[in-house]
Amino acid sequence: MLAHLRPNIRAMAGYVPGEQPRDGAYIKLNTNENPYPPSPRVLAAIQAALGPQLRKYPDPLGTEFRQTAGRVLGIDPDSILIGNGSDDVLTIVTRAFVPEGGLVVSPSPSYVLYRSLAEIQGARFISVPFTPDWRLPRPWPVRNANLTFLANPNSPSGTHLTLAELGPWVAELGGPVVLDEAYVDFADSHGLELVGRFPVIVTRTLSKSYSLAGIRFGFAVADPAVVRELVKVKDSYNCDALSLAAAQAALEDQPYRLQTRARILATRTRLASALQHLGFEVSPSQANFVWARRFDRPVRPIYEELKRRRILVRYMQYEGYGDGLRITVGTDEEIDQLLAALHQIV
Amino acid sequence: MLAHLRPNIRAMAGYVPGEQPRDGAYIKLNTNENPYPPSPRVLAAIQAALGPQLRKYPDPLGTEFRQTAGRVLGIDPDSILIGNGSDDVLTIVTRAFVPEGGLVVSPSPSYVLYRSLAEIQGARFISVPFTPDWRLPRPWPVRNANLTFLANPNSPSGTHLTLAELGPWVAELGGPVVLDEAYVDFADSHGLELVGRFPVIVTRTLSKSYSLAGIRFGFAVADPAVVRELVKVKDSYNCDALSLAAAQAALEDQPYRLQTRARILATRTRLASALQHLGFEVSPSQANFVWARRFDRPVRPIYEELKRRRILVRYMQYEGYGDGLRITVGTDEEIDQLLAALHQIV
Numbered sequence: 001m002l003a004h005l006r007p008n009i010r011a012m013a014g015y016v017p018g019e020q021p022r023d024g025a026y027i028k029l030n031t032n033e034n035p036y037p038p039s040p041r042v043l044a045a046i047q048a049a050l051g052p053q054l055r056k057y058p059d060p061l062g063t064e065f066r067q068t069a070g071r072v073l074g075i076d077p078d079s080i081l082i083g084n085g086s087d088d089v090l091t092i093v094t095r096a097f098v099p100e101g102g103l104v105v106s107p108s109p110s111y112v113l114y115r116s117l118a119e120i121q122g123a124r125f126i127s128v129p130f131t132p133d134w135r136l137p138r139p140w141p142v143r144n145a146n147l148t149f150l151a152n153p154n155s156p157s158g159t160h161l162t163l164a165e166l167g168p169w170v171a172e173l174g175g176p177v178v179l180d181e182a183y184v185d186f187a188d189s190h191g192l193e194l195v196g197r198f199p200v201i202v203t204r205t206l207s208k209s210y211s212l213a214g215i216r217f218g219f220a221v222a223d224p225a226v227v228r229e230l231v232k233v234k235d236s237y238n239c240d241a242l243s244l245a246a247a248q249a250a251l252e253d254q255p256y257r258l259q260t261r262a263r264i265l266a267t268r269t270r271l272a273s274a275l276q277h278l279g280f281e282v283s284p285s286q287a288n289f290v291w292a293r294r295f296d297r298p299v300r301p302i303y304e305e306l307k308r309r310r311i312l313v314r315y316m317q318y319e320g321y322g323d324g325l326r327i328t329v330g331t332d333e334e335i336d337q338l339l340a341a342l343h344q345i346v
Numbered sequence: 347m348l349a350h351l352r353p354n355i356r357a358m359a360g361y362v363p364g365e366q367p368r369d370g371a372y373i374k375l376n377t378n379e380n381p382y383p384p385s386p387r388v389l390a391a392i393q394a395a396l397g398p399q400l401r402k403y404p405d406p407l408g409t410e411f412r413q414t415a416g417r418v419l420g421i422d423p424d425s426i427l428i429g430n431g432s433d434d435v436l437t438i439v440t441r442a443f444v445p446e447g448g449l450v451v452s453p454s455p456s457y458v459l460y461r462s463l464a465e466i467q468g469a470r471f472i473s474v475p476f477t478p479d480w481r482l483p484r485p486w487p488v489r490n491a492n493l494t495f496l497a498n499p500n501s502p503s504g505t506h507l508t509l510a511e512l513g514p515w516v517a518e519l520g521g522p523v524v525l526d527e528a529y530v531d532f533a534d535s536h537g538l539e540l541v542g543r544f545p546v547i548v549t550r551t552l553s554k555s556y557s558l559a560g561i562r563f564g565f566a567v568a569d570p571a572v573v574r575e576l577v578k579v580k581d582s583y584n585c586d587a588l589s590l591a592a593a594q595a596a597l598e599d600q601p602y603r604l605q606t607r608a609r610i611l612a613t614r615t616r617l618a619s620a621l622q623h624l625g626f627e628v629s630p631s632q633a634n635f636v637w638a639r640r641f642d643r644p645v646r647p648i649y650e651e652l653k654r655r656r657i658l659v660r661y662m663q664y665e666g667y668g669d670g671l672r673i674t675v676g677t678d679e680e681i682d683q684l685l686a687a688l689h690q691i692v
Contacts (some may be wrong), residue, residue, distance in 0.1 A: 002575065017582040022405060029404070046588070056383070057364075084562075088584075098352070238562075241560035304388075
């Protein structure tokens with residue numbers, strides 16, 4: 001039966017998500033989960049949706065969520081596409097825009113899933129290195145791609161490009177752009193206003209800033225005519241009834257999001273500063289993680305020693321670039337323990 | 347931006363799911379939901395999973411669910427792929443096997459999503475009419491497809507093919523087959539034993555027999571080597587933490603499933619018989635719905651009059667075949683009300 005599979009599927013390695021140990025015995029700073037629990041209003045909303053009515057299909061278009069999100073974000077609800085996590089949204093957009101043999105482009109180092117999505121489509125993937133200070137090279141060398149992905153803030157760097165930088169870049173590209181704003185709620189600005197003015201689709205997730213990685217919910221913002229086409233590609237019932245209830249309640253509780261955001265930003269500042277004192281080079285982060293490198297010694301043994309001490313960070317290595325540690329901003333207590341361990345290790 | 351979309355996406359109509367009125371004021375017999383609530387153990391399991399830990403990502407592979415399902419079904423857990431509803435699984439399999447310009451085949455009339463999945467891939471779709479008594483024509487006219495879908499029991503007919511019929515057909519096909527067993531828990535037999543012996547992937551859903559359409563959970567059973575390839579194609583975290591907890595609890599409570607199944611089968615017998623007395627032709631159903639046609643008068647006005655009376659059934663029309671009403675087996679009370687209305691209408 002394997003011989004019947006598409007050759008591009010056989011050939012690809014497949015995206016490998018960060019380690020998710022089930023035993024809970026780790027300080028887990030490796031997959032950018034929010035260290036604080038979801039809003040109590042979210043848990044109450046799930047509770048209220050939990051009952052006999054789960055026998056019924058959910059609303060295919062997530063109408064109530066879209067109305068809430070439209071109001072909170074100040075955008076047209078018809079410009080919103082719901083997704084089973086923002087990975088689902090990225091998948092839908094790729095399937096809608098990228099033909100077999102097409103071209104997908106992304107700056108690098110960045111989210112490795114973009115390459116996997118291209119490979120699944122049987123498309124080519126070209127990565128364009130960021131400049132050393134994490135800006136976009138200009139002129140941009142690969143125009144007319146079927147899809148260009150930009151994570152902003154970027155992972156693993158945490159760095160962020162302003163609207164003043166994004167606008168001219170998008171205009172220069174010509175082709176469609178996915179602005180992946182998974183981490184934008186931790187940044188100083190966002191790119192929603194580019195939608196409609198340029199061929200831009202913005203994607204968001206509730207996994208990070210809303211502490212809801214476990215319920216899988218993301219969405220895209222695009223021109224309503226584009227959303228109508230993307231709806232054809234998504235599974236009819238891609239978001240379940242409990243996730244929809246949770247997502248709506250999460251968007252409604254902005255004070256809670258802002259409160260956890262403030263705590264994470266304060267801890268981020270302290271973490272970045274302490275890592276620098278320990279000899280790491282840390283990129284300026286506008287996300288809920290920092291990217292720490294060093295040039296006096298290899299960082300992989302540091303990752304391994306931390307893991308031995310039950311502290312998980314993400315070791316990442318990129319071809320033509322090198323490696324580093326991507327460290328999620330945890331609670332103050334977790335970061336204290338990380339820093340104490342690093343003091344002993346480095 | 348629309349000009350950048352793949353032409354196959356622009357050209358397709360898109361799958362249209364059954365009506366999902368949000369006001370709850372209908373007797374809803376149109377999307378084959380189970381009329382009975384999920385098992386109390388399922389609701390308790392979701393309750394137990396509901397808390398601060400939702401900030402964390404779920405297990406990407408659903409290890410605990412697969413162990414439970416493997417034990418209950420008597421199969422290797424490594425032969426199970428988890429999905430966000432069986433539509434997700436059908437999508438994953440299509441993306442893994444069907445290249446752009448490839449060929450997808452299915453008997454007809456059947457689940458219209460198969461055509462939509464082919465269209466999204468940019469593949470050709472050929473439908474092969476069932477024989478008048480809902481058997482597969484032999485010899486089968488289209489071999490060597492990239493993927494052949496067979497819903498068994500079939501929708502809209504509810505009819506079911508035995509292993510004695512399936513085995514020779516699958517052997518004749520040569521190419522990979524998806525045996526879509528969404529409704530198999532209401533049937534007399536299943537096709538799991540074909541997996542491994544032939545290039546067969548069986549798909550299942552918890553939406554129908556487990557009363558869990560609202561949580562979106564399905565799975566595939568295939569050779570473990572095939573499952574490893576399909577894992578590359580699925581979104582890493584395609585099933586959320588609450589759905590995984592619900593699915594595992596649902597599989598564990600087989601007595602509950604068998605109890606609701608027995609009630610539905612009894613009501614199905616009564617419904618089919620009453621419809622026949624009312625002048626409908628009813629196919630022998632092994633699903634949780636019946637397919638009712640008539641040749642003395644059009645059925646569309648019957649559907650419309652039922653809807654006016656707040657009873658929703660599914661009106662379906664297929665090119666080259668004709669139309670009919672697909673009626674979900676509801677509770678006895680719901681079916682009594684449907685039959686009373688039909689007595690007045692026809």
